[in-house]
Amino acid sequence: MSFEARSARTSTTGSSAGESVAVVVVTHDRADLLAAMLDGIAAQTHAPDAVIVVDNASADHTPEVLSQRIARTDLPLEVIRQDNLGGAGGFHRGVRAAYDQGFDRVWLMDDDVVPAPGCLAALMAVDEDCLIAVREDLAGALVEKAAVDFDLRNPLAIKPKRATVDSTYADRASMPALVEVHNVAFEGFMARRSVIEEVGFPDPSFFIFYDDAEYAVRARRTGRRIWGVRDAVLVRQLDFNQQHDLSGWKGFYMYRNLFVVHLRHGENALVRAKPWLITLAVVLLSPLRGGRAEARNVIRAMASARGMRRLTDSARPPR
Template sequence: MSAETVAVVVVTFNRADLLGRMLDGLAAQTTPPDAVYVVDNASSDHTREVLAHHHGKGLPLRVTHSPDNLGGAGGFHLGLREAYAGGFDRIWLMDDDVVPAPDCLEVLLGQDEACLMAVREDTSGRLVEKSATRFDLDNPLAIKPKTGMVETEYGTRTAMPARVALENVAFEGFMLRREVVTAVGLPDARFFIFYDDVDFALRARRAGYRIWGVRDAVLVRQLDFDQQHDLGSWKGFYMYRNLFVVHFRYGSNPAVRLKPWLIALLVVLLSPVRGGRGEARNVLRALRSARTLRELPESSAPPS
């Protein structure tokens, strides 16, 4: 294969120290990236100083300081749009709390596939890859559509085959060729946080692309996963709303597309004994909002 150019897209918000470690990891790659696009979501900590330091060390940074916090979804929308316009052959999406092993980019570039996912572990080396091996939008009784994931299916990295077929990904080590953006467009910035990566992966798979988790592409997560969000908080609204949007857009039958209504009903009925009024309000707001987001916006359509 001829050499391909690659740009990294990083989204960050008020995690300057973690960002610094991640940029150190990019600078140490055995195959260096051609460009590193950083979208700073209006950080108020010392993010600018960290970026200036790494720019001075020669990392090919191209920084956008957003005046507003666009969320992860808006940040990846903007960064991917800029990297695509830059003409790069591959684009590698990266969060600010992971550190790639020195050969991670080299391993990914050695795979002749359009959609690839690095495989995450924690700082102790334990496999923590939560990308779905099965994401069920066919069965209306599957309350949680992610019914299988790398972490639970294999347990350890050594138990994995060299490549694992995935049905969704995280924007945390996901690499795609520019043809994928040409075919399916950009992430939906309206998601703000949660499920924007799932939505994009579903669109890619519907366009005929396979997604592979690459065992030997190691990405180290600096923070523990915290999926126990307060469903009565602002994050709970986005978790419910965006999950409902995924069902409305991609549910394979009417029963699955009706599932958000059932979930909302159950949450409201059970609110006195579990999430309280905050969660009940969130799920009702989420249902109303999700109904207006059934269609992909023009801003996320494939570039002309």
């Protein structure tokens, strides 16, 4: 049976039985981490139907790692090489490739995580449209940063992420089997084909940061709920580092893309005005903290975000 026929069947029945799944991996200059992650996918008790690796112009030995993996024939591996379009551009390209090939589900993965052997099986057993695997660190501590409360209603909430899975539950054992989350990371997020058909693709214009959170908001706006699956274990190989230099190039994208989320999805006029207020506050406080570089960054970010109020055309639902 073709993937197209299977997609039609599952969208009609709503059952998870027999669905095909493609894994989409984005990588850039982390060949050794990528190799470990691919080992983890090869060890899954539920074998994926395809593994699509988008290589964002890696300059290390990533091409050799991928060539060796193809030669081993233990994974149905497809490699897409492109210019470095960031994580957002990579996931856009990979999800579109998986959609065009007709897969029923798409599982998004970064190159610095390794799924436990039963991770994919645990996800595929859940008959829901949007799921996430739950992350832990190398010591087994819960480090799932997906928000259980992502507030785009309160204009006084400077950061919309109000509570996370790992701030709500002490450990994995204390979680229920399914936990509803409001945003996601593209590290273990799974979506059905019907989500892409209605919501569209990751927005490549984000480059890095908040592309995943913005996609989750779009999905939830269609009435879908997103579930963290306790028994789907994903192990991060690196420590979380969510503190970035706001005066550097990453700071520009963090400010700009946070502003875009508010401008696009803020639930009232005051929330949609928050980016302007944040910009003003950063500029006024720059002599005391951040300095001129951060002030320039936030001004550039606000100017750029104004031009991104609408979803990028290539991210819109397929026609």
